[in-house]
Each structure stands twice: as C-alpha cells, then as structure tokens.
Amino acid sequence: MLTNTAVFPKITTNQLPIFRQDYGAYTLFYAPGYLAIVLPEQVEQFSHAPASSRHELTSITTQLFNHARAAQETWTAVSSQPFTPYCLTLYLHNECNLRCTYCFAEPSPQPALRLSQPAITAAAKLVLATCQAHDRPFTLVCHGGGEPTLHHALLQQALQTVSDMAAARQVPLFRYIATNGVISSQTARWLAQNFDMIGLSCDGPSDVQNKQRPLWSNGNSSEQVERTAHILHEEGTPFDVRVTITNHTWQQQAEIAAYICQVLQPNEIHVEPVYHSGRAKSHRSMMDANLFVAAFLKAEQVAQQHGIPWRMSGSRPDQIHGPYCHLFRHVLNLVPEGIATACFKTSWPENVQQVGVQIGELDEKNGRFILHQNQIEKLTTKLHPIPESCRNCFNQYHCVRHCPDHCPMETTDSPINSFRCRVNRQLMLTRLQETAVSLWHKARSSNGVVGQKITNEFVGVHTKEVEN
Known part of the structure; x- marks a missing residue:
C-alpha cells in the first residue's frame, strides 16, 4: 500500500514528466498515459536509449518521450483555450x-x-x-x-x-x-x-x-x-x-x-x-x-x-x-x-x-x-496551475487532486498527501502494477522490454462530462 515514501520518482535528468520505479524482477518507466516494463538485464541500456523508432528499445523510449511531451503541451493549452461550453x-x-x-x-x-x-x-x-x-x-x-x-x-x-x-x-x-x-x-x-x-x-x-x-x-x-x-x-x-x-x-x-x-x-x-x-x-x-x-x-x-x-x-x-x-x-x-x-x-x-x-x-x-470573460480568465489563471506539492507526482496530469474538498477559491491550503490525493495515487499505482505483471510475462518471452498505452479499459476509473 501507498506510504509517505516516494512512489514513481521523477527522472531528473530531463524536464519531462517521465518516472521510474524499481522492483526486484523488473523496472517500470511511466509517462502520462504510457507504461514500459524493463527486465533487469536491459535497464541500463534502456535508460540511455535515444528517442528513435529504429529499434524496439528506442521505439518504446520514443513513446515515453512523446507521451511526456504531449502531456505538457496539452496541459499548457488548457489554460490558453477559450471557454467553449458543449x-x-x-x-x-x-x-x-x-x-x-x-x-x-x-x-x-x-x-x-x-x-x-x-x-x-x-x-x-x-x-x-x-x-x-x-x-x-x-x-x-x-x-x-x-x-x-x-x-x-x-x-x-x-x-x-x-x-x-x-x-x-x-x-x-x-x-x-x-x-x-x-x-x-x-x-x-x-x-x-x-x-x-x-x-x-x-x-x-x-x-x-x-x-x-x-x-x-x-x-x-x-x-x-x-x-x-x-x-x-x-x-x-x-x-x-x-x-x-x-x-x-x-x-x-x-x-x-x-x-x-x-x-x-x-x-x-x-x-x-x-x-x-x-x-x-x-x-x-x-x-x-x-x-x-x-x-x-x-x-x-x-x-x-x-x-x-x-x-x-x-x-x-x-x-x-x-x-x-x-x-x-x-x-x-x-x-x-x-x-x-x-x-x-x-x-x-x-x-x-x-x-x-x-x-x-x-x-x-x-x-x-x-x-464574463475577464472573470473566466482570472479563475483559469488561479485554478489551472499544478500545485507545487504535486509537481513531482507521477499522477499529476491525470488527477483531480484535492477537489472538491480543498479549492484555491476557498482556501490557500494545498495539503500534501490528503485523503483524495492518496486514494487517486494508490488506485492508479495498483492498476499500473497489475498491468506490469501481465507485461512482465511478455517481456520475458521477448527482448526484455515491453510498453503499453494506458486506457480506461485497464484502469478502474471513469470519465464522463455529466459525472460529478
């Protein structure tokens, strides 16, 4: 279960949201929406593989880099897009x-x-x-x-x-x-x-x-x-x-x-x-x-x-x-x-x-x-930024964080490891670990590296505009 110790620490050698978690039988690399599992004998080579699609190792690193960049670009675009209610x-x-x-x-x-x-x-x-x-x-x-x-x-x-x-x-x-x-x-x-x-x-x-x-x-x-x-x-x-x-x-x-x-x-x-x-x-x-x-x-x-x-x-x-x-x-x-x-x-x-x-x-x-466009812009500016306490979390681009219990409009409090924060992280981590087990078998029968795009089909969570 999740503790206060680091889970999926961010790889600090680049500015992209790519995270790594080491286990005994394998190592996981995660970028928002994409998971890669690497067996021990391939970890060192994989960690230094260039972002290129000419080889299986580098093809998966390319996926990680692409998903990481896409997450940053999409999140940035959210704050600049006009409010267009559907x-x-x-x-x-x-x-x-x-x-x-x-x-x-x-x-x-x-x-x-x-x-x-x-x-x-x-x-x-x-x-x-x-x-x-x-x-x-x-x-x-x-x-x-x-x-x-x-x-x-x-x-x-x-x-x-x-x-x-x-x-x-x-x-x-x-x-x-x-x-x-x-x-x-x-x-x-x-x-x-x-x-x-x-x-x-x-x-x-x-x-x-x-x-x-x-x-x-x-x-x-x-x-x-x-x-x-x-x-x-x-x-x-x-x-x-x-x-x-x-x-x-x-x-x-x-x-x-x-x-x-x-x-x-x-x-x-x-x-x-x-x-x-x-x-x-x-x-x-x-x-x-x-x-x-x-x-x-x-x-x-x-x-x-x-x-x-x-x-x-x-x-x-x-x-x-x-x-x-x-x-x-x-x-x-x-x-x-x-x-x-x-x-x-x-x-x-x-x-x-x-x-x-x-x-x-x-x-x-x-x-x-x-x-009121001015008010919409002010609210967007205040509500859009990822809290400082969340910026090294592997789940930062897929999480409602403390909402609605703690809102910047009502309090300056941004609790670290709040109840909702921990529940969201633990559920996501559990799903990633479950998926890793199935990918581990594939990795053992291949070259030791397997990647998979993450969708709601494997994670027990839901998205719908009508749901609150």
Whole structure:
C-alpha cells in the first residue's frame, strides 16, 4: 500500500514528466498515459536509449518521450483555450424530498428558487452556437442541488425547449438526468422514455440507504429506489448508480457492490468518498486512504463477477485533466436565478457569489446569456496551475487532486498527501502494477522490454462530462 515514501520518482535528468520505479524482477518507466516494463538485464541500456523508432528499445523510449511531451503541451493549452461550453447543466431548483446525512448542497424541503425558462433558453442558445461552431454534440444534464423531478412541468419544459432547439439546428443531443430514485412509477417511466442515460443515487442495502438517505419525514427510501431501477430495466434505459462512501460504510464496500449488482443491476457503478462540505462537515473523521483503497478493490472484484464496472472519477489515465472545474470541462452550469457557476459544488446563488465563481448570467433586457470573460480568465489563471506539492507526482496530469474538498477559491491550503490525493495515487499505482505483471510475462518471452498505452479499459476509473 501507498506510504509517505516516494512512489514513481521523477527522472531528473530531463524536464519531462517521465518516472521510474524499481522492483526486484523488473523496472517500470511511466509517462502520462504510457507504461514500459524493463527486465533487469536491459535497464541500463534502456535508460540511455535515444528517442528513435529504429529499434524496439528506442521505439518504446520514443513513446515515453512523446507521451511526456504531449502531456505538457496539452496541459499548457488548457489554460490558453477559450471557454467553449458543449454541455449545459441545469440545477433547476434546490428542493429535495430526501435528507441525506452528507449532502453538500443542503437543499430545502420547502419551495425554493427555480430556474426561469428565459435563462434556460438563453443558455441553450449559447451552448448550441458553440456546438455548431465546433461540430460537437450537445449534452444536456439535469442534476443539481435538489431532486430535478420534483417539479415535473419545469423539467418537461426545459427538456422540450432544448430538444426543439437542437433539432432545429440539427445538432445531436445527449440527455442525462440524475435522480435519487424516490419518484413515482409514472415519473420513472417518463424519465426512461425521455432521457438517454439516467444516474440513480443509492448507497447500498436498505440499512445503509435508509440511514444515509432517509426521507425528510425520516421514512425509508430503499423500496422506491429499487422500484425505479426495476422500471428502468423494463423500459430498457441504461443507467448507472452513484454511491457515496462515508466513514460509516467504507468497510462495507464489497457488500454494497454485491447488493447493487444483484438487485439494481446498473450498467456501471460510480463511487465517491463523501465530499466534506455542507452536512458532511460532521464526517471529518474520514477513513484511512490505504484501507479505503483495499476495500474499494475488494468491491471491484465483486462487481467484476457480475460484469459491472465499479469506478471512481478522480484519476482518468486517458485524459490530461485536473480538478472538476467546469472551465476545464466546458460545462455551462446554471443555478436558480439564472447565473452560471464554475463549480459544481455551489448550487445556491448566494454561495456562487460568495465563493467568487460566477461566470455569467441572463441579461434580462435583451434575453441573451452573458459570459464574463475577464472573470473566466482570472479563475483559469488561479485554478489551472499544478500545485507545487504535486509537481513531482507521477499522477499529476491525470488527477483531480484535492477537489472538491480543498479549492484555491476557498482556501490557500494545498495539503500534501490528503485523503483524495492518496486514494487517486494508490488506485492508479495498483492498476499500473497489475498491468506490469501481465507485461512482465511478455517481456520475458521477448527482448526484455515491453510498453503499453494506458486506457480506461485497464484502469478502474471513469470519465464522463455529466459525472460529478
């Protein structure tokens, strides 16, 4: 398991992000997105091989150098690219019928502010124009600080508006909605028939679900979630399940995986340790990162037996990425009052303004949605740099780092070896070691050097614009 000692130390003889880890039977060389395994008798020669493609040794060194350079160039380009939203995420309101013990959004059981139709229409026009200009599909996400299905007329109108506008401009549309599943059978069928993908939140068996995600009346929610999953299967609509792991449930991950695979049977399971904000501030006594990872891997094995991925989004090896900031993911996220936020964690207008992440709003005079380019540039400058504490880490280009628990907009604290940091590194290191074992057999039957591009097919993590 990961300790505070160096893992994959950076090779300091060049300025590229190439890392080396020595084991008894082999040595690993890693550049973002590419892994090479070298047997002991070839290590010295490989270490000095020039970047050329004329020989197997130098062909693999070329791959390492190319991936390292590409990571640096891509990361630099991110900060200079304009904000071009292809995804419109709507936080329709901040009302909810559940009282989850850890909710970062802290929604209300009472009527609250809602997104206006003019704001939705104006934002959709902006995103559609971007999609047309860049020949990209439009992604609509209904998510947010509350349960989006509570006001069906608002949801239906928003969906119809965006669908009609996309069809008129012949822009492909992908429709996603996140729900807590505590909805009527009629609503569940309507979702299944009108969305391409559904995210269903469930934390596990009834004892876990009902304790962590009770109704506002303190009633149980598990039976309704199971009914919703059953209806989605009947309708043939793909869905994933989003599981929040707390300091009370981390040891039960295998049990949780078994329940979800056997009872809910989703296409995928997305796992997140609880975000430390809102009601979850009381969950500060988080579990040890190494123990969490060990339990996570056991749960993953259970899920694999059912053919269902068990994943986390914190480290994605097929993407050069940093934290979840919308600016780097090209997401226009609207909250009630028609303002746009750069952070998925801010769902109340006053919170968006307080943190300083408002990047646009509806201009009611002319009906246009206005982006604040100066603010976007300031936020990009502040949020883009890799923290000093991360600059020698092998996972620096494939990690959300401490997001969302520690944000430069809220604190100057950039903790070294924070819980999320250690989990992301340990999971990635585990996958690299697993891959190395299979490559080791190939290396023994070849010239002692084997390389492989790293993709999400071998690493149990996930990337998706709609996932938070």
